[in-house]
Amino acid sequence: MQNISILGCGWLGFPLAEALLAKGHAVKGSTTTEDKLIELESANISPYLIHTNDDIISSEFLNSDILIVLITSKDIESFKRLIGQIETSSIQSVIYISSTSVYPSSNSVVTEESPTNDSPLAQIENLFRRNTSFQSTIIRFGGLFGYHRKPGNFIRSHNTIPNPEGFINLIHQDDCIGILMAIIEQNIWNETFNACADSHPKRADFYIKEMAKVDRLRPILDPESENTYKIISPKKFISVLHYTFKYSNLMDY
Incomplete structure (x- = not known):
């Protein structure tokens, strides 16, 4: 059993906490x-505001x-203060949830070795990565979906699908939790992983299918799109963690 704190018990953090509790943490x-x-308290999660x-x-x-x-803040100064407090705490290991948005659209396959943009998120990653007082593993999740977060509702502006010839980089909530549990159980630290499903259908194909599920028929394919894209490779974490996806083929979801 380990003592685990989750900063941000929201859409992903709350079910993750429940999974960790079920494992005895x-x-x-x-x-x-x-x-x-x-x-939180009623779920046996010790609550903090x-x-x-x-x-x-x-x-x-x-x-x-x-x-x-597990928070969406990109306030660099707040993270510097947080890291300073972690340094004086009993925390030995940190998992920082980042995003594949740190990569620019390069119309190519992207790995953990690919260059990132100069964004606040990439800078926050480096704050954790360069710290030597505790171990850090950084997870760059693709777009998050699952349960009440339905991909068919992601397209809102005039029912128009932008970049229809681009490719999807998404990951289901269950696989997010499975990956985080595997990192903890296998003690995989001081690593950076891309994490998204290992299938990348075209945006048009995927969203036409998903929009129909929520009765949003006849979407429009944006004819003005430049169709820039990136295809996020999850091969590194699949190899390191020996992970098998629950939702691998997004066209079968």
């Missing part, structure tokens, strides 16, 4: 909403073995 979870504290721009984060929340950072 003790879990602390943070939220920015007071009303959700009761929900934390905003990432707070000058001081609860030392008790950081009194764990592993910290999973």
